[in-house]
Amino acid sequence: MAQVVLVFVMLLVCNSLPLDGGLHTARLQLTRSDVDFPRRELHGYGVDSSSNTQLLMEGDGLIYAGSGQLLFRLSFQAEYSQGQMHETLCTDSECGITVMQPGRDGYPLFVCTATGDQTTCCNMAANGSSSGCVSDFTRGGEPALLIGDALYTTYSGTGYRKGVYRSHRGTLVAPSGQVDQRYVKIVEKRNRDSPLQDKLYAFYTEKSLDQGPESDIYIPRVSQICMSDLGGSKDILQFQWTSQLIGRLSCGDPSRKLYYTELLDVAVLPSAPGEADRVYGLFRNGWQMRAVCVYSVSDISHVFSTSAFTIPTDSLKERPGKCVSDSQRLSPDLLKYMKNGPEMVDWMKPVDNRPPLLVSHRHYSHIQVDHVGGTEGQEGHNVLLLSMESGAVHKVLENGSDPFIIAEYHPFQPGTRILSMLLDSSEKKLYVGSSGEVVQIDLRNCSVYGDQCADCILARDPYCGWDHAHEKCSPYSQNTIQDVEDGEFGKCAEDAVSPSIGGDKKGDVDTVDISKSSRHYLPCPVESHHAVHRWLRDGEERPSLMDKEQRQLVLLIEDMGPDDEGYYRCVSTEGDYNKTVAQYFLRVSSGGQGLRSCSLALAPLVLMALLLS
Ligand SMILES: *[C@@H]1O[C@H](CO)[C@@H](O)[C@H](O)[C@H]1NC(C)=O
Ligand SMILES: *[C@@H]1O[C@H](CO)[C@@H](O)[C@H](O)[C@H]1NC(C)=O
Ligand SMILES: *[C@@H]1O[C@H](CO)[C@@H](O)[C@H](O)[C@H]1NC(C)=O
Ligand SMILES: *[C@@H]1O[C@H](CO)[C@@H](O)[C@H](O)[C@H]1NC(C)=O
Helix, strand or coil: CHHHHHHHHHHHHHHCCCCCCHHHCCCEEECCCCCCCCEEECCCCCCCCCCCEEEEEEECCEEEEEECCEEEEEECCCCCCCCCEEEECCCCCCCEEEEEEECCCCCCEEEEEEECCEEEEEEECCCCCEEEEEEECCCCCCCEEEECCEEEEEECECCCCCEEEEECCCCEECCCCCCCEEEEEEEEECCCCCHHHCEEEEEEEEECCCCCCCCCCEEEEEEEEECCCCCCCCCCCCCECCCCEEEEECCEEHHHCEECCEEEEEEEEEEECCEEEEEEEEEECCCCCEEEEEEEHHHHHHHHHHCCECCCCCCCCCCCCCCCCCHHHCCHHHHHHHHCCCEECCCECCHHHCCCCEEECCCEEEEEEEEECCCCCCCCEEEEEEEECCCCEEEEECCCCCCEEEEEECCCCCCCCCCEEEEECCCCEEEEECCCEEEEEECCCHHHHCCCHHHHHHCCCCCEEEECCCCEEEECCCCCECCCCCCCCCHHHHCCCCCCCCCCCCCCCEEEEEECCCCEEEEEECCCCCCEEEEEECCEEECCEEECCCCEEEEEECCCCHHHCEEEEEEEEECCEEEEEEEEEEEEECCCCCCCCCCHHHHHHHHHHHHHC
């Protein structure tokens, strides 16, 4: 008996804290049993668990997915709707899709397939028929960008080809070097007033050559290239970039010299369509910690045009890296200088020199960022969507360096690897791809927050607000209220017609008759993982057991007797918000009802409790 008491005391202590250490946990967990995520399978010859899945948007709920040798056009508008197809693009077992880009000349798609070094790139119609094919050079798993007739892509690794290169419109490659580079993203920055100044930014991680004990293994980098670059003269840098400058990204705590140096993924938040404004970098350090830092493209461009160079430029008449109309006529001195890969002295710092806006021990691997509009005159909010190697996705509110994890989605079977994410910002839908499936997550599904105003406001989800007229947590609009900054649910009472703040449920107390000396369990569903849940008997706290698997707090009655009779209430407390989540009235009965409300799912818990007693 002493053991049982001890176990309960331990459990009681644990339950006084929210699950897994408070605000670093997602407030809400949404699995396949909570939400019916629309999903489309990627079935076909050549698609297996090792296939990479690339996603591209056509619009109106139509998605292209490339996996292995197959191209799928998936429709999420309705179940089994028209317009779905899949097409085998090549048959060689070594062959695979390497590049998928939004098409040009009226074609929805531009696709490259490669077998070894043999690449073919084609325009593609929605029915999968291709035209205008050219041979090229591309590798799978590398970032790419099709701008007009020029395809920009990258080559990671140590080979002589590594770097950014352009094909179709005068092939250009990077001057060779020995360092290992892994490319993550190519971002364009157009200049409407002067197309000559159009630039590209390539984000990558470089292995450090300096392998001293104090030095980082990786260096996060960004390079800048002029789109107008035509390569060098016949003698120097012919068919190679003459405008490429190299910089270093900084993400971490400079005062403690603690940096996140391995760049894993980059997301772009446009200020207007096609206008890259903010760049979000997802980094990792040597201790498997992740951090997200945000940069302004203008700041990066500013460093490239003002910083000193690591190699002195005294002998040069002009500043290296300027965009010119004919780079083949640049002076030999400048071309020779560019051959060495000029690097900036200043680092690229985050916006306002801020610390990371998120630091986490979760194994995030991909990032997407969305902007969600606020009410009139307000700026709105940014939401980060971070996928984990374990198959979950976090929806995170950006809030200074104090992020708020709104929800954790589990769209797949546990253990499924997420290979790609695609955000449809106009429809507020997120698509996540594994090797065998594409799943749609509706970011504006506000019914997941329940049917009470306080729960809706506490969610701090910028996509959602409380609609008093319809008494519903609804997609955010002019007619809804929200408080994304603080989750202050007092707002619910202010403009309420009939106050429906939520909180204590009146009435509806189930009376449960339990036979004498039997064992009984009372479940209390855990809705918010930021709340503390407690079981109270006639106002006094009772020991209980957290069942994380089933997301419930369980009160165990070992041996039902007259002392156990009474009113039991499970209360959740989140900040100032107390809510009765479950309540029962227990009575000793003469008849045998025993384990009536003990679900099968509790079996492991029951077993554990028995073993320990
Ligand atoms: C929205 O959420 C509700 C409640 O969790 C769920 O039943 C429903 O399937 C969801 N709908 C969509 C489209 O995700
Ligand atoms: C596919 O679409 C293209 C362009 O829309 C059209 O020219 C072609 O005839 C179509 N092919 C088939 C097999 O339907
Ligand atoms: C971040 O959230 C806290 C509450 O958790 C709030 O007090 C603060 O104002 C927010 N900061 C920003 C920059 O939005
Ligand atoms: C919520 O419950 C706690 C613990 O019982 C209590 O201290 C607090 O005053 C309650 N808050 C409100 C607003 O009722």
